[in-house]
Amino acid sequence: MRVVAVVVPTFTIRPATDADFDAMWPIFQEIVAAGDTYVFAPDTPRADALAYWFGPGIASWVVEAEGRIVGMYKIVRNQPGLGSHVANASFMVAPSYAGRGVGRHMGRHCLREARRSGFRAMQFNFVVSTNTAAVALWRSLGFAIVGSLPGAFRHRDLGYVDAYVMYRSLEDIELLQSRISTEG
Numbered sequence: 001m002r003v004v005a006v007v008v009p010t011f012t013i014r015p016a017t018d019a020d021f022d023a024m025w026p027i028f029q030e031i032v033a034a035g036d037t038y039v040f041a042p043d044t045p046r047a048d049a050l051a052y053w054f055g056p057g058i059a060s061w062v063v064e065a066e067g068r069i070v071g072m073y074k075i076v077r078n079q080p081g082l083g084s085h086v087a088n089a090s091f092m093v094a095p096s097y098a099g100r101g102v103g104r105h106m107g108r109h110c111l112r113e114a115r116r117s118g119f120r121a122m123q124f125n126f127v128v129s130t131n132t133a134a135v136a137l138w139r140s141l142g143f144a145i146v147g148s149l150p151g152a153f154r155h156r157d158l159g160y161v162d163a164y165v166m167y168r169s170l171e172d173i174e175l176l177q178s179r180i181s182t183e184g
Contacts, residue, residue, distance in 0.1 A: 010065065011063050011064070011065050011070075011101070011102060011105045012063070012064045012065070013061050013062070013063050013064075013105065013106065013109045014061065014062060014064070015059070015060070015061055015062075016053065016054070016060035016061055016062045016072060018050075018054060020062050020069060020072075021050055021053065021054070023062075023068065023069040024049075024053060024062065024069060024072050024092075025046060025049060025050075027069070027070075027071070027072065027092050027093075027094045028040075028044075028049045028053075028092060029042075030094070030095055031092045031095070032044055034095075034156070035155065035156025035157070036128065036130065036131070036155055036156055036157065036158075037128050037131045037134070038092075039126065039153065052074075052090075053072065053074055057076055057077060058074050058075070058076050059074065059075045059076075059113070059117070060072060060073070060074040061073050061074070061106070061109065061110075061113070063093075063102055063105065063106055065097065065100075065102070069094075070093065070094045070096075070097040070102055071091070071092060071093040071094060071097065071102040071103070071105075071106055072091070072092050072106075073089055073090060073091040073092070073106045073109075073110050074089060074090050075087050075088070075089050075110060075113060075114050075117065075119075076088050076089070078122075078123050078125070085118070085119060085120045085121070086119065086120065086121045086122065086123050087114040087117070087119035087121070087122045087123070087170075088122070088123055088124065088125060089110050089114070089122060089124070091103060091106055091107070091110075091134075093106075098133075099133075103133070103134070103137050104137060104140075104141075107137060107138070107141050108141065110122075111141065111142075111168075111170065111173055112173060114170055115170040115173035119170055120169065120170055120171060121167065121168060121169045121170055121171075122143075122167070122168050122170060123165065123166070123167045123168075124138065124143070124164075124165065124166040124167075125165055126149070126152070126153070126163045126164075126165075127163060127164040127165075127166050128153045128155070128161060128163055128164075129148070129153075129161055129162040129163060129164055130155060130158060130161050135164065135166075138166050138168075141168070142168045142169075142172075143166040143167060143168040144166065144167060144168070145164045145165070145166055146165050146166065146167045147164065147165035148162050148163075148164055148165075149162060149163040149164070149165070150162055
């Protein structure tokens with residue numbers, strides 16, 4: 001019997017700083033250039049991307065593995081005033097790290113951070129329906145599709161496809177945390 005070693009990278013999540021943007025920018029560019037998951041135009045200026053990740057009221061985080069940034073996410077209020085108890089978040093994983101658990105790691109961390117920050121729920125306003133990996137991930141983390149926006153996203157290859165609104169209460173986050181601890 002042949003034994004095969006499997007290397008599982010260790011992920012570290014930490015608050016992002018402005019100095020991290022040089023490493024975040026190529027990930028952003030590669031994701032938006034694909035034209036299949038984000039509404040940004042492929043020629044989005046660097047300054048606009050910087051403001052997206054580091055503007056007022058935004059808490060951004062980066063994931064490091066093997067000595068480099070391989071993913072990032074941010075948490076913001078979904079709405080001001082009387083809707084400010086619901087969080088919104090955005091996630092990007094370096095395509096070279098897709099399928100390695102970075103998104104799940106960020107998703108779990110994000111839910112805990114949002115709850116710790118006082119949010120009662122999280123809503124994603126625009127999950128591209130053909131982004132099946134993201135839809136499956138969010139469903140596995142307790143999100144439900146609560147609405148569908150017909151033809152709201154112009155996919156580079158598929159044309160007009162639907163976008164989903166996904167929602168999850170954070171009231172049970174302590175239960176989620178205990179489940180996560182037992183899963184590893």
